[in-house]
Amino acid sequence: MAAAPKRIEHGEPEERQIPRRHMLAWLSGVGVVGSLLTGVFSSLVFLKPRATYGQPNRFRIGRPEEFPPGARMAIDTKRVCIVREGDKVAAISTTCTHLGCIVAPSATGFQCPCHGSQFDVDGNVTGGPAPKALSWFQVTLTPSGELEVDKDNEIQTGTYLSV
Amino acid sequence: MRLALAVVSLLVLIGSGVVVYDQFHSRWEDDQRAYFHQALEQAKTPAERASLEGRQPKIEQTIVTAFGDARIDRCESCHIAVDDPRFASAKQPLHSHSYSTAMGDVFRNGRWERRHKFSDFGCTTCHDGQGRGLQVADAHGEDSFWPDPMPGYTIQDGWNREIASHLHGAEYMQANCAQCHSAKDFAGTPLVTRGRELFFKTGCFGCHRIEGLSAGTIGPDLTEVGKERKLDYLWGHIVNPRAYTPTSVMPQFKLSDDDKKALVIFLKSRRGATLSVSTADQFRLNASTTAPVPESVAVVAASAAPAATPAARGEQLIQGYACLSCHKLGDRDGGISPDLTNEGLLRDQPWLMDHFVNPRSRVPDSNMPAFGLPQADFEAMAAYLLTRSTPPAAATPAETFKNECARCHGEKGDGRGVNAIYLDPAPRDLTKAEFMNTKQEARFLASIQNGVPGTSMPPWGKVLNDQQIKGVFDYVWATFVREPHRQLKPRKVPEQNPVPMSADSARRGETIFLQRCTGCHGRKADGRGPNSVDISPRPRNLRNSAFIQGAPDRRLFESVMYGVEGTAMPSWMDYGLSQNDVGDIVNYIRSLNKAGK
Numbered sequence: 001m002a003a004a005p006k007r008i009e010h011g012e013p014e015e016r017q018i019p020r021r022h023m024l025a026w027l028s029g030v031g032v033v034g035s036l037l038t039g040v041f042s043s044l045v046f047l048k049p050r051a052t053y054g055q056p057n058r059f060r061i062g063r064p065e066e067f068p069p070g071a072r073m074a075i076d077t078k079r080v081c082i083v084r085e086g087d088k089v090a091a092i093s094t095t096c097t098h099l100g101c102i103v104a105p106s107a108t109g110f111q112c113p114c115h116g117s118q119f120d121v122d123g124n125v126t127g128g129p130a131p132k133a134l135s136w137f138q139v140t141l142t143p144s145g146e147l148e149v150d151k152d153n154e155i156q157t158g159t160y161l162s163v
Numbered sequence: 164m165r166l167a168l169a170v171v172s173l174l175v176l177i178g179s180g181v182v183v184y185d186q187f188h189s190r191w192e193d194d195q196r197a198y199f200h201q202a203l204e205q206a207k208t209p210a211e212r213a214s215l216e217g218r219q220p221k222i223e224q225t226i227v228t229a230f231g232d233a234r235i236d237r238c239e240s241c242h243i244a245v246d247d248p249r250f251a252s253a254k255q256p257l258h259s260h261s262y263s264t265a266m267g268d269v270f271r272n273g274r275w276e277r278r279h280k281f282s283d284f285g286c287t288t289c290h291d292g293q294g295r296g297l298q299v300a301d302a303h304g305e306d307s308f309w310p311d312p313m314p315g316y317t318i319q320d321g322w323n324r325e326i327a328s329h330l331h332g333a334e335y336m337q338a339n340c341a342q343c344h345s346a347k348d349f350a351g352t353p354l355v356t357r358g359r360e361l362f363f364k365t366g367c368f369g370c371h372r373i374e375g376l377s378a379g380t381i382g383p384d385l386t387e388v389g390k391e392r393k394l395d396y397l398w399g400h401i402v403n404p405r406a407y408t409p410t411s412v413m414p415q416f417k418l419s420d421d422d423k424k425a426l427v428i429f430l431k432s433r434r435g436a437t438l439s440v441s442t443a444d445q446f447r448l449n450a451s452t453t454a455p456v457p458e459s460v461a462v463v464a465a466s467a468a469p470a471a472t473p474a475a476r477g478e479q480l481i482q483g484y485a486c487l488s489c490h491k492l493g494d495r496d497g498g499i500s501p502d503l504t505n506e507g508l509l510r511d512q513p514w515l516m517d518h519f520v521n522p523r524s525r526v527p528d529s530n531m532p533a534f535g536l537p538q539a540d541f542e543a544m545a546a547y548l549l550t551r552s553t554p555p556a557a558a559t560p561a562e563t564f565k566n567e568c569a570r571c572h573g574e575k576g577d578g579r580g581v582n583a584i585y586l587d588p589a590p591r592d593l594t595k596a597e598f599m600n601t602k603q604e605a606r607f608l609a610s611i612q613n614g615v616p617g618t619s620m621p622p623w624g625k626v627l628n629d630q631q632i633k634g635v636f637d638y639v640w641a642t643f644v645r646e647p648h649r650q651l652k653p654r655k656v657p658e659q660n661p662v663p664m665s666a667d668s669a670r671r672g673e674t675i676f677l678q679r680c681t682g683c684h685g686r687k688a689d690g691r692g693p694n695s696v697d698i699s700p701r702p703r704n705l706r707n708s709a710f711i712q713g714a715p716d717r718r719l720f721e722s723v724m725y726g727v728e729g730t731a732m733p734s735w736m737d738y739g740l741s742q743n744d745v746g747d748i749v750n751y752i753r754s755l756n757k758a759g760k
Contacts, residue, residue, distance in 0.1 A: 031173040042187070
């Protein structure tokens with residue numbers, strides 16, 4: 001290590017030039033901090049599972065013909081109600097926005113059996129403790145001709161898919 | 164020092180970067196992106212385009228609870244286009260599953276509709292494999308330790324190379340179809356039906372039990388064999404039973420490749436309760452007090468059309484079922500068990516009936532299963548065999564040996580005929596001059612004439628006359644022994660056991676037997692002592708009552724005192740046994756084989 005200072009004495013130090021040892025220290029710092037950061041990043045990412053064992057959020061519910069115009073069919077296992085009006089299809093959540101009970105379709109819309117929340121046919125709150133309207137989920141027609149509901153994708157109330 | 168630190172820390176950074184990339188970049192993501200990209204090009208409506216643009220790669224999974232244990236199938240993470248008919252001609256993994264009317268798919272209003280929807284059935288219900296796996300090798304089950312690889316497509320690491328090529332093909336999936344479609348003659352699973360037929364035709368049911376189908380007890384229970392074994396084991400074990408289990412007693416049946424495949428598929432479909440039977444139904448079935456009658460009895464009974472005489476029915480039974488996959492009769496030869504062509508001259512009715520009901524009552528170490536058929540069928544089969552009583556045309560001794568003897572004793576007379584490994588005791592090696600030349604000629608002639616009780620050597624007295632027997636014996640001597648007859652030294656052997664039979668004597672004999680004989684003959688005197696596996700010919704089973712009762716005292720004495728030349732039996736006189744000791748041993752052995760036992 002004694003050789004390094006000697007060289008500086010003999011050489012012609014320029015002011016702008018970063019000394020070799022500083023450069024090396026800087027590089028080592030980047031390496032150590034960078035690998036620490038990637039390690040922390042990858043560990044943190046693993047905290048969130050990439051797949052859970054619940055029912056999938058994107059699922060197929062069958063062909064449009066299975067839902068005649070005017071149908072309001074609740075699929076309790078999937079917690080979704082399929083609504084068809086004429087040629088338009090939509091999927092409305094049947095999970096009550098109050099405490100998560102399964103609401104049932106009724107003559108006036110939806111009714112929650114737990115605390116009496118009431119919703120109209122579009123899922124807007126008309127009574128009871130529910131704080132907000134039922135969500136609408138995106139419905140798409142798959143290339144094989146089946147309807148697919150994507151519960152990860154909430155859309156605006158009143159958006160239908162034409163079939 | 165600083166340079167080294169800088170280099171090492173940068174290397175660590177690169178290394179951790181590679182690891183992170185490897186961890187967070189998977190093939191299924193690439194596959195999904197490729198699918199989104201190609202689907203976007205083919206999208207027709209703006210809505211479709213918008214929904215595709217919004218999609219990010221995600222693990223796709225189907226949870227199936229209707230078929231056995233809950234399945235989590237993530238196959239669609241890579242095979243994301245599996246239900247997209249636009250990808251019918253794309254390459255895997257983006258190939259869409261084909262439609263087939265045979266599988267129940269319907270073409271309606273210009274679109275195909277699946278009978279087995281992936282959202283209901285998942286993938287592994289039909290295809291096997293590991294539904295959770297996201298890497299190709301994990302998912303397809305190429306791992307040697309994965310019990311259910313995708314049948315017919317995946318060849319596993321540890322699979323036997325010679326048979327691996329036979330395990331390809333979609334037909335193997337029929338074993339999975341049969342899990343729900345368990346009806347006996349389901350049209351969609353012809354190979355399972357064929358395999359079931361072969362299970363009865365080739366006599367498997369005689370040894371193996373399958374709940375509800377058969378009640379054999381010699382071989383392992385096959386009720387759940389499809390769950391326990393993989394394709395390669397099933398195939399390999401049928402091709403050569405001793406390849407996987409060196410001590411297996413299962414015969415090597417002569418089957419065509421198609422028949423082997425059908426049997427493998429049938430066996431692979433045996434997994435205990437099928438998916439179409441609920442656990443409760445299965446429990447009720449098992450708990451019911453009336454055990455279901457094995458189908459085998461009915462199958463065999465129905466196989467024969469009504470016949471005029473018992474003998475005609477017996478012929479149908481023997482020709483049509485099981486017997487000839489082991490035995491020889493006329494031109495047909497299973498290559499495993501004795502020749503039945505002249506059975507009417509070799510055996511009588513009581514022998515045949517005893518042997519049908521329990522083969523081990525006449526040949527204690529026989530490998531023939533007790534088939535458990537109705538008494539009337541056995542009587543019909545015996546009646547037919549007794550009609551096989553036309554002596555073969557007179558032939559030269561060489562031809563007679565070739566026709567009658569070589570099947571067991573071998574064409575070279577060395578006791579290694581085609582079916583020799585299935586016979587216990589093994590056929591005598593006629594080339595061993597030490598043995599042949601130390602026995603009286605009369606004994607050999609008597610063995611041919613009267614057979615050897617308790618073994619597969621039948622009495623040839625009605626097939627060959629005395630002159631022919633002598634001719635065959637001389638032929639054997641000239642061809643295989645190839646030594647001049649030796650003058651036998653007179654031996655001092657009593658004709659009758661000088662020690663009277665008594666409990667005391669038998670007990671003394673047992674003491675000596677346990678000290679001297681068990682190494683080879685075994686503690687149970689059944690010829691299976693620890694040394695027996697290394698000895699050829701194998702030590703005599705001294706509990707073979709038919710044999711022991713047929714052997715005179717003189718012969719037992721001579722064998723013990725002077726040994727048996729050409730075998731591992733030493734001369735016990737030289738090891739200090741007196742004549743009285745031998746008498747005690749003989750009494751002990753006789754006491755093990757009392758008549759009526």
